[in-house]
Amino acid sequence: MPGDKFDNLNLVNLIDYENNTSLTTFTNCFNESLRMQPPVYYSSTCRTSETIQCGDFKIRKGDPFTISMFSLCNNPNEWIEPERFIPERFDEDSEYFLTPSGNRRNPYSFSPFLGGNRICIGKTFIEVISKITVPTLLAKFKFEFEEGVDPDKYEMPHNNMTCSFAPTLKVRISKEPHVFTYES
Numbered sequence: 001m002p003g004d005k006f007d008n009l010n011l012v013n014l015i016d017y018e019n020n021t022s023l024t025t026f027t028n029c030f031n032e033s034l035r036m037q038p039p040v041y042y043s044s045t046c047r048t049s050e051t052i053q054c055g056d057f058k059i060r061k062g063d064p065f066t067i068s069m070f071s072l073c074n075n076p077n078e079w080i081e082p083e084r085f086i087p088e089r090f091d092e093d094s095e096y097f098l099t100p101s102g103n104r105r106n107p108y109s110f111s112p113f114l115g116g117n118r119i120c121i122g123k124t125f126i127e128v129i130s131k132i133t134v135p136t137l138l139a140k141f142k143f144e145f146e147e148g149v150d151p152d153k154y155e156m157p158h159n160n161m162t163c164s165f166a167p168t169l170k171v172r173i174s175k176e177p178h179v180f181t182y183e184s
Contacts, residue, residue, distance in 0.1 A: 023131055028087035030130055031110070035073040036085060038112040039126075043067040046118075069112055076100070078109035142176040 045064045052059050059065060074082040079089065080100050088094035099105055113120035137143075145151050149170045 024091075025087070026131060026134070028090040030127070030134075031090045032085055032087040034112040035079075035089070035110055036082075038069040038073055040112075041068065041070045043069065043114060043118070067111075067114070069114070072109055072111050075109055078105050140175070142174045144172055144174075146170045146172050 043066050045066055047062050047064055048059050049061065051061045073079075076082055078099050080086075080096050080098075086096050089096040091097060097105075108115065113123040145154065154170070
């Protein structure tokens with residue numbers, strides 16, 4: 001029943017490959033997380049097979065360049081309030097689905113795995129596995145910020161390939177499962 005709380009809800013038995021595609025809210029949250037923190041910030045080095053003009057930039061045939069996934073996924077011309085976590089951006093019925101000017105987004109504005117011939121080979125794998133792993137972890141463990149940390153003001157460490165240190169996450173993990181509330 002809506003509003004009911006479930007202790008020890010066995011999510012593992014509720015999630016399988018067949019219903020994996022119906023987890024819309026989870027998928028929207030997953031995509032929004034990838035948009036804000038792409039798994040890789042830059043592509044591998046690319047080269048063009050011919051000289052092209054890209055806005056004010058001329059890229060000569062053979063010139064090396066990289067693509068910033070972080071910049072694509074956080075472009076304020078493509079995303080309303082890109083610094084905020086808004087999973088509804090991926091819901092076609094949401095006001096956040098469109099660009100700030102009201103147009104459809106460029107399909108490459110969300111490219112955490114790139115696309116076309118260079119799409120990440122692990123894209124489908126991580127999409128399926130995360131829909132099983134994350135609910136399982138949430139069903140078995142409780143994740144919370146350490147005492148004294150304000151979640152609204154906490155600045156998450158940025159995923160960065162060139163990072164030379166291991167960032168500190170101020171969270172506590174305990175073996176108490178979360179209490180889930182069903183909302184229709």
